[in-house]
Amino acid sequence: MQYLASPKNNSIKELKKLATARGRRRQGRYLLEGEHLVEEALQNHAEIQQLYVTTKFLQHDPKHLVKQLFDQTTEISEAVAQELTATVHPQGIFAVLTLPQVTLPSELHGKWLLLERIQDPGNLGTMIRTADAAGLQGVIISPDSADVWQSKVQRAMQGSQFHLPIITAELAPMIRQLKQEANLTILGTLVDAQAQDYQNYQAPADWALIMGNEAGGLTEATAQLTDQNLYIPLRGQAESLNVAIAAGILMYSL
Amino acid sequence: MQYLASPKNNSIKELKKLATARGRRRQGRYLLEGEHLVEEALQNHAEIQQLYVTTKFLQHDPKHLVKQLFDQTTEISEAVAQELTATVHPQGIFAVLTLPQVTLPSELHGKWLLLERIQDPGNLGTMIRTADAAGLQGVIISPDSADVWQSKVQRAMQGSQFHLPIITAELAPMIRQLKQEANLTILGTLVDAQAQDYQNYQAPADWALIMGNEAGGLTEATAQLTDQNLYIPLRGQAESLNVAIAAGILMYSL
Numbered sequence: 001m002q003y004l005a006s007p008k009n010n011s012i013k014e015l016k017k018l019a020t021a022r023g024r025r026r027q028g029r030y031l032l033e034g035e036h037l038v039e040e041a042l043q044n045h046a047e048i049q050q051l052y053v054t055t056k057f058l059q060h061d062p063k064h065l066v067k068q069l070f071d072q073t074t075e076i077s078e079a080v081a082q083e084l085t086a087t088v089h090p091q092g093i094f095a096v097l098t099l100p101q102v103t104l105p106s107e108l109h110g111k112w113l114l115l116e117r118i119q120d121p122g123n124l125g126t127m128i129r130t131a132d133a134a135g136l137q138g139v140i141i142s143p144d145s146a147d148v149w150q151s152k153v154q155r156a157m158q159g160s161q162f163h164l165p166i167i168t169a170e171l172a173p174m175i176r177q178l179k180q181e182a183n184l185t186i187l188g189t190l191v192d193a194q195a196q197d198y199q200n201y202q203a204p205a206d207w208a209l210i211m212g213n214e215a216g217g218l219t220e221a222t223a224q225l226t227d228q229n230l231y232i233p234l235r236g237q238a239e240s241l242n243v244a245i246a247a248g249i250l251m252y253s254l
Numbered sequence: 255m256q257y258l259a260s261p262k263n264n265s266i267k268e269l270k271k272l273a274t275a276r277g278r279r280r281q282g283r284y285l286l287e288g289e290h291l292v293e294e295a296l297q298n299h300a301e302i303q304q305l306y307v308t309t310k311f312l313q314h315d316p317k318h319l320v321k322q323l324f325d326q327t328t329e330i331s332e333a334v335a336q337e338l339t340a341t342v343h344p345q346g347i348f349a350v351l352t353l354p355q356v357t358l359p360s361e362l363h364g365k366w367l368l369l370e371r372i373q374d375p376g377n378l379g380t381m382i383r384t385a386d387a388a389g390l391q392g393v394i395i396s397p398d399s400a401d402v403w404q405s406k407v408q409r410a411m412q413g414s415q416f417h418l419p420i421i422t423a424e425l426a427p428m429i430r431q432l433k434q435e436a437n438l439t440i441l442g443t444l445v446d447a448q449a450q451d452y453q454n455y456q457a458p459a460d461w462a463l464i465m466g467n468e469a470g471g472l473t474e475a476t477a478q479l480t481d482q483n484l485y486i487p488l489r490g491q492a493e494s495l496n497v498a499i500a501a502g503i504l505m506y507s508l
Binding site for chain 1: 376380383384385386387388389390410412414417418486488489490491492493494495496498499500502503506507
């Protein structure tokens with residue numbers, strides 16, 4: 001097993017570039033950090049190119065992750081781990097994965113979550129995790145949203161990228177395809193005159209729910225493509241709900 | 255109006271100490287940042303001791319916040335704002351507020367949210383904001399949770415501290431009081447043999463819902479005080495829901 005001690009090593013410098021969306025796009029891969037997420041990747045047969053573990057992690061690896069990825073493993077120093085980590089207390093395990101190229105499945109059906117211009121990585125990751133928990137078919141994210149493959153999104157989505165397709169694409173053509181090919185009802189979350197309290201809405205079996213930007217909501221162009229808009233009543237004095245909370249309430253009730 | 259240019263000024267040094275829970279406790283006050291939150295504080299007649307605004311903010315104050323707080327206002331330099339801010343791009347407005355001493359109202363009724371050992375400030379603030387939106391009576395937080403008066407919690411709760419009582423106290427005596435004085439049904443979120451799917455549960459009019467730590471859930475001592483435990487079914491492959499999402503789904507459905 002190779003041992004890398006210096007954070008100035010060229011391969012470490014390349015890995016550090018995976019901290020940006022540009023670096024990930026250029027290299028076609030992303031970095032996954034932490035024991036639990038690497039375990040999820042393994043269990044779901046994700047394509048793990050390399051594994052980097054500290055000497056300390058090597059000595060205590062209760063889930064035998066290194067054994068399963070022995071040929072791809074490089075031992076690193078604590079200094080290298082500190083260089084690669086996005087956390088304050090790194091667990092000492094990092095995997096390099098192929099950036100998935102996901103497209104719509106050929107047989108479209110079920111329930112979908114569509115996200116437009118979501119800016120907060122925590123909100124984005126949490127909504128994907130909730131879509132997974134609620135049994136949705138997949139998530140489609142507009143390209144002007146936060147990048148899915150950054151560490152904060154990964155921490156919030158807790159491995160859900162291995163459970164359901166996550167597609168980054170312009171929403172308008174996707175919405176048309178979901179309507180035409182699968183006859184999905186497109187649900188928006190814009191408050192207009194026709195908007196309905198979600199508690200009184202009888203949802204069809206198949207739908208796509210669109211959640212918009214934290215401050216601005218849906219764009220007008222996207223709002224025009226919805227079949228029905230829903231709202232969540234505010235009973236107290238709060239002006240609005242956090243977008244991930246609203247998405248959670250809607251995905252679970254519809 | 256006084257002008258403070260140097261971040262090394264003694265009063266600025268004291269304000270900086272409000273970034274820690276210890277500093278806030280010692281000084282009995284906390285710092286609120288941003289135009290929207292200061293406006294919320296004003297609208298809700300919170301006790302604003304001082305206001306600090308940059309020269310740039312003074313020149314463009316569309317909501318006339320400074321006018322309403324003129325006697326308490328100090329003009330500060332951008333350098334001071336950079337020293338005080340918890341954000342990357344400060345808006346140039348900071349208010350110093352009295353740390354509220356909130357106790358249970360004498361007439362207990364309605365719906366309450368109880369939080370035990372919540373560690374993530376974003377989760378804590380979002381749950382308080384959702385409790386506000388859902389029309390709950392108040393929130394009680396165990397002392398070993400994240401501190402409510404830190405900036406990350408304030409950004410997530412969006413002024414909800416001005417809308418409903420937020421009480422930091424040991425949960426066990428509070429739960430006993432809510433049961434004995436108000437006859438509230440105590441709902442937990444522990445998965446035990448008697449736990450019920452929340453969708454099949456007929457909630458009474460008055461209840462207290464307890465949400466536990468992100469990783470560990472409720473402590474055993476607290477779990478023993480619940481009248482009914484509820485769970486949210488996981489239909490996909492996700493192992494769990496984010497605690498704030500789970501709280502949102504439950505508060506809105508019960």
